[in-house]
Amino acid sequence: MYKEKTIPVVVNDIRDETAFVKRFRLSSIDGKPLPKFSGGAHISTYIEAKELLVRQYSLTSNPDHTQHYEIAVRLSDISRGGSRYWHKSMKVGDKLHISYPKNHFPLSFKAKHHVFYAAGIGITPFLSMMKELQSRNASFELHYASKSRDACAFYDFHQKHYLNHCRFYFSNKKERISASSLEEHPIGTHVYFCGPDTFISDLTGSAYQLGYPPSAVHMERFTPPQPKEMKPFHVQLTDGTLIQVSKDQTLLEALLNNGVKAPYSCRVGRCGTSELQVIEGEIAHYDSFLSEEQKRDQSRILTCVSRAKSELLVLNV
Amino acid sequence: MTLNAGFVPGKRKYVICGDQEGLKQLSCLIERIKEEGLLHEIFVWEGHVEDSQLSNYLMDQKMGTYLYVAVPHRQLQKVKRVVEVTGLTDEEARYIGYGEKVIRVFCCRCHEVNEVTSHLKEIKCHQCKLELSVSDHYSVYHNAVLGYVAKL
Ligand code: FES
Ligand SMILES: [Zn+2]
Numbered sequence: 001m002y003k004e005k006t007i008p009v010v011v012n013d014i015r016d017e018t019a020f021v022k023r024f025r026l027s028s029i030d031g032k033p034l035p036k037f038s039g040g041a042h043i044s045t046y047i048e049a050k051e052l053l054v055r056q057y058s059l060t061s062n063p064d065h066t067q068h069y070e071i072a073v074r075l076s077d078i079s080r081g082g083s084r085y086w087h088k089s090m091k092v093g094d095k096l097h098i099s100y101p102k103n104h105f106p107l108s109f110k111a112k113h114h115v116f117y118a119a120g121i122g123i124t125p126f127l128s129m130m131k132e133l134q135s136r137n138a139s140f141e142l143h144y145a146s147k148s149r150d151a152c153a154f155y156d157f158h159q160k161h162y163l164n165h166c167r168f169y170f171s172n173k174k175e176r177i178s179a180s181s182l183e184e185h186p187i188g189t190h191v192y193f194c195g196p197d198t199f200i201s202d203l204t205g206s207a208y209q210l211g212y213p214p215s216a217v218h219m220e221r222f223t224p225p226q227p228k229e230m231k232p233f234h235v236q237l238t239d240g241t242l243i244q245v246s247k248d249q250t251l252l253e254a255l256l257n258n259g260v261k262a263p264y265s266c267r268v269g270r271c272g273t274s275e276l277q278v279i280e281g282e283i284a285h286y287d288s289f290l291s292e293e294q295k296r297d298q299s300r301i302l303t304c305v306s307r308a309k310s311e312l313l314v315l316n317v
Numbered sequence: 318m319t320l321n322a323g324f325v326p327g328k329r330k331y332v333i334c335g336d337q338e339g340l341k342q343l344s345c346l347i348e349r350i351k352e353e354g355l356l357h358e359i360f361v362w363e364g365h366v367e368d369s370q371l372s373n374y375l376m377d378q379k380m381g382t383y384l385y386v387a388v389p390h391r392q393l394q395k396v397k398r399v400v401e402v403t404g405l406t407d408e409e410a411r412y413i414g415y416g417e418k419v420i421r422v423f424c425c426r427c428h429e430v431n432e433v434t435s436h437l438k439e440i441k442c443h444q445c446k447l448e449l450s451v452s453d454h455y456s457v458y459h460n461a462v463l464g465y466v467a468k469l
Contacts, residue, residue: 112404183329185380188404211328211381213408 002046002054003272006097007034012068014092020075021121021153022087023060026098027068034066037101039129040220043069044099044271047085054265054273055082058124058220059101060154062131069098072153074121080267104288105192105220107132112188114140117177117203119195123153125220126194130162145169145177145195179206193219224269224286224305233308235315245307252303260317262303269305276301281313323411324349329381331357334371334396336364339387342415346385362388368399375403383409390414391432394460421461422451430461439467 013025028034037059047053061070073086105125107114114133116126123144133140142162146152148170158166169175179202182191191207193200200219207217230247237243237260245254252274255262265273269287278301285295287302294300301313324346331350333343340347340359350357360374375384384405386396393414400410418435429444439450442464449464456463 110404110406183379183381186404187375187378187380187382187409189380191380207380209327211330211383213406215406215408216380 002097004044004099006046006099009034009069009096009098011090011092011094011096014090017072017153018151020151021072022075023070023072024086024090025061025068025070026096029095034069035100036066037063037128038103039063039107039132040105040125041101041103041128042105042125043071043101045071046097046099047082048096049081049085049089051081052265052273053082053085054271055086056266056270058105058128060124060127062135063128064131064135072121072124072127074153082266105194105218108190108216108218111190111216112139113186113190114138115185115189115191116140116142116144117191117193117195117199118142119145119177119199120147121153122193122195122199122220122222124194126192127154129192130165134162140165142166143169143177143181145171145175145199148172177203179203182207182210182212190216190218193217194222197221197223221288222268224288227284227286227307230307233311233313235308235313237315237317250304251301251307255303255317262317264304267304269302272302274302274304276303277316279314279316281311282309283307283313284309325383325411328383329356330378330383331355332360332375332378332382332384333357333387334360334362334384335387336362336389338389339413339415343385343387343413362386362396364392368395371396372399372403375400375405378405383411385411385413387413387415389416390418391416398460420451421459422449422464423456423459423461424449424464425466430459431464440464 008029009026010029011024012027015023017023042056042058044054044056057071057073059069060072073083075087076083107129118126126142130140142165144166149155169177193203200221204217204219232247233245235243243254243258245251252262252264263273265271270289272289278299283298283301284307286305289302333347335343362371388396393412397412419432420435422431422433422440424442424447426447427442427445429442431440431443433440437451439448442449448467450467452463452465454463
């Protein structure tokens with residue numbers, strides 16, 4: 001029914017974390033424990049609304065406690081339906097399907113010390129990671145930037161459990177995470193960044209400039225990386241139709257505008273729904289769904305974010 | 318002769334660790350680092366320096382540090398192990414051995430480790446006197462290649 005194997009779950013608790021962030025507790029319908037996962041893992045949630053909504057959320061609960069999962073959802077200002085549904089329509093007792101946990105953002109096993117840098121809702125993957133590290137008695141610290149204390153999700157939780165591991169930066173108090181903080185980490189440190197694109201690229205750039213080896217720098221993006229230059233290109237459909245994709249338009253938008261019923265859901269290259277087969281042409285991949293190998297294979301494209309490297313792509317649609 | 322240690326640019330600090338001879342061999346590299354005005358420190362590593370001195374020193378260093386080690390071949394593995402425990406990876410360090418290269422050969426009969434010069438194909442175990450042929454099977458656990466019975 002869905003693009004991958006799923007697990008039916010029921011929502012059995014909903015809490016307001018801040019004015020814009022809600023926490024949801026999910027457990028299996030038969031009451032059995034859910035699959036094990038590791039710190040930093042996420043799930044896809046499948047909601048049958050007017051259209052199928054597929055979204056990815058980091059698991060925020062303790063990896064050792066799989067009687068239930070927890071996720072935290074921020075109501076997005078530009079919600080295309082996913083976070084709005086979670087916030088406005090989801091009720092305790094509602095059922096949905098979720099994928100098995102996947103982890104693109106695992107903890108390093110080599111690190112002597114782990115340092116997390118979060119901005120806003122970028123805190124979510126770190127919750128399970130810190131829980132895992134604490135139970136392993138490993139060394140870690142968190143730098144967490146938020147608009148204000150009120151808008152800071154999990155503030156009380158961190159104060160209570162990790163008081164000496166956390167530093168908060170509230171922009172309404174003119175506090176900012178500065179790249180100079182990266183200068184202070186002892187050798188053997190691994191750093192992890194999660195937040196808006198610019199937050200990640202600024203910190204990553206600073207870390208490399210200081211001479212951090214690439215393997216010690218980890219990041220998780222919630223939005224697709226912006227292609228440096230958006231070049232126009234053409235796609236050809238199986239019936240010979242030629243469609244132009246302008247430089248400020250995604251391939252998906254061009255297809256939909258031209259009446260092609262192209263599938264999609266998340267629109268940020270994370271769910272896999274918008275995949276189409278490519279018969280000819282070179283693809284510039286910008287998604288975080290396909291594996292490196294699948295990307296190298298150059299035979300499928302996620303139309304919501306990826307583009308053409310060559311002038312023309314021939315699509316099997 | 319000076320060793321070509323391959324300068325790795327873009328690090329906030331360089332640590333050069335070696336004995337007198339090793340440092341002499343790295344003089345070109347050290348000159349270059351000085352000329353470019355880069356932050357650097359020299360750690361003199363002589364045989365009598367305790368391992369803990371080197372590891373304590375390294376553990377005080379911050380991310381972005383690059384390490385060069387130049388010591389006699391026979392000591393290279395030992396220094397490397399001290400460094401690795403501190404968390405500094407192969408990506409952040411370069412190891413240069415000089416002088417006669419020795420290899421460690423693990424005797425398949427008495428489990429003694431024999432240190433020999435590297436070009437030998439057959440050796441006699443100095444403990445049990447067995448003739449051993451030197452294989453290229455390296456055991457991380459023994460930090461030695463395996464020596465098999467040469468004559469059956
Ligand atoms: S719509 Fe989700 S990957 Fe494109
Ligand atoms: Zn022997």
